[in-house]
Amino acid sequence: MNWWDDALHRATAEVILVGALAGLIGVQVVLRRLSFFTMALTHATFPGVVAASIIGVNILVGGAVAGAAVALGVAALTRRRGQDAAAATGVVLSAGFALGAALVATQSGFSRDLSSFLVGSVLTVTVQDLVTTLVALVVVGLVLSVSARPLLLVGFDRAGARAAGLSTGAWDLVLLLTIEVVVVTLVPAAGTILALSLIVAPAAAARLWTDRLPVMSVLAVVFAVGSGLAGLWASGRFDIAAGAGISLTATAVLLLSWLLTRLRPAVSPGAAGRTEVAPA
């Protein structure tokens, strides 16, 4: 029997890939405070996915189109005025959710689809899903490493970035679209809630442990993959939904990190300096 024929094996592989993907993008989401945008994106891709499945197109295409529209829309709205951005994101979220739900409701037997949209069905992934996630992981990894410096400068110092000749709007869009790719890949397999949880919680936990971006990325990926594997195990052990198990494990990692970093004696500036590699 092929190793991939076992659903649990496929789920394990998917959880590892999904964790890596979520951890990588999570660092950007947490640092740029884009959790709400991510949440809105998970809901707004929903009508695209449903519409695609109704007209019989690949659901990833549907989700990607809807998500790209939302990313562009949010970028345009936030360029106009910052004040309305939170509200506009909220409107996009409600609209996407309602539209998707309305579309689903026109089909019969919809409650199963809806709940799998929310909590995912990581145990039913196919080999094709795995390949898609792997491709997304490679693409997102490439984009993030190639644009690391512009994203760092834009995130840390917008005025300075503009003065240095960077188009901050264009780089924002690069980031939003990258998040969109991740969300569109994650949601069909993992569900909206788990996608959000795996993106935000491990990166937030990693941020507690370190001030160094590369370390933070590595930690976020490790936490996300670890939560995924532990959650999957807990799901089988305690007979709960896999998505819920993973998301609760990720939360536990964050809580534990918070407690441990609080208990840890305050890091003195000197100690932080010593961890630095001496300049060549």
Add this chain to the structure above:
Amino acid sequence: MIEPFTAPFMARALTELALLALICGPISVFVFARRLSFVSDALTHTIFPGVVIGFLAGGLEGLFAGALVAGIVTAVVLTLLTRGGRVSDDAATAVVLTAMFSIGVAMVSRRSSYTSDLTSFLFGRLLTVSPRQIAETAALVVIVLIALVAGARALLFRTFDPGGAAAAGFRVGWLDLWLNILVALVVVAAVRAVGTILVVALLIVPAAAARMVTDRLVVMAAVGTVLILGAGYGGLLLSWTASIHYGVSLTSASSVVLLLVAAYCLLIPVRLIRDRRRRTVTVPRQRSSVHELVG
């Protein structure tokens, strides 16, 4: 146009929506001004475990109590978490949202079939609202309105100028808790009847749409209430017409939300025209936070 509402269940649905319109108009203004969209969205999800525990412990009777307890607990937790610390506000909110919701899912998923529970939580059962539910909603509406009116001045001061409010002797932390609890109460009052999809829309969209036509908070609240009433009436009518005359099953909660969002979109040009008129005096503001792309 009135005929569908002679059916008792349609009349009850409209009554429920009208009651909610009374509080959601004013509350959404605060949600808008304080940028609590994400917090509201979180609250609609976090009461889910309360609903589940309440149902398991006391059946339909316990549901309301469970939602109430969960709502207040998360209001407190969110207030505490969003007061500084190294985990940024929105990340903390996201984690509370996903964690609480997952607890609810974990509990229902231990039962054999949970998808219909989840679905009714999402959509609510607007068309099966009972007189008892309307009475409960009405009671909460009265409580929320009194609490809102009593605290309006302090809440406004804190919204506009947190530093000044603190200097004037207001306890900003308590005011934030106050508002979060009010939002939680609205969610609890509304979610069973109208579902999470509609609640989050009722809390966010009305003020955002009203903001397009006015700068004044009181007018915003009034316009928001009117919009909800209009969308509630229109949405119920739409879903009735669609199912009776065209055989299309259009969930009423979805159609109310979509009408609200349509109103928002239609009002965007009004805003643009008003902006253009004032352009001689306004200068684009710098974003208040360096990288706060979204809220």
Add this chain to the structure above:
Amino acid sequence: MTPALTYSAVSVGYQGTPVLTHVDLELAPGQTVALVGPNGAGKSTLIKSILGLVPVLAGAATVLGDHPAAARGRAGYVPQTDTLDADFPVSVRQVVMMGRYRRIGWWRPAGKDDRRAVSEALDRVGLAGRAGHRFGTLSGGQRQRVLLARAIASEPRLLLLDEPFNGVDAVSQDAIVRVLRDLTGSGTALVISTHDLQVARDLADLVCLINGRQWAAGPPAATLTEQNLRRTYGGSTISLADGRMVLVEP
């Protein structure tokens, strides 16, 4: 030699609406101009127009011999520290290295020269020992010095500083002044916005008094007169004591 900056009868503003008008300014390499005016006078807008980020609506402007938009990215810029996210996980060395990004490009790894330039710049502002610290753990004055080091590392011929002495401690202020004098000595032209008349007097070759428009410009002694200040600051009254000027808000 190309002047670092020439503005003649320039208006700048947003969406066709001028924020600041009648700007006449010529800055030679190695010279310092102080932009002086009350809050909201248009100092930051003027700096942004030099960076090519706010359009010139009327008049003729050149920056380093080019149209401002064409010179974009060539002038160094030190933003106000309070616009930066103190919680962002970047080390002091990383921040200074950002000044080298334009040279090394966005993707190529930093070379030996770049690392040397970063260390030297940190040395010059007296923060060599803090290279590994997180930016946000530094004091306001130290952060300002890090941003100055970043500007030095980019080796600009024109450097713009937005209120560099706001909320800065005495040690940092001394360090910054020393570095700025070094820079002008090696031919860098400086534009400093400030509301501190003493800074303008001590550091600048030219003072430009602005509030919605340019009210006066020239050498400090000739420009910072009671009459000019009264015109710039409106109803504020000014009393002279021991040859020093005090602005009293009405």
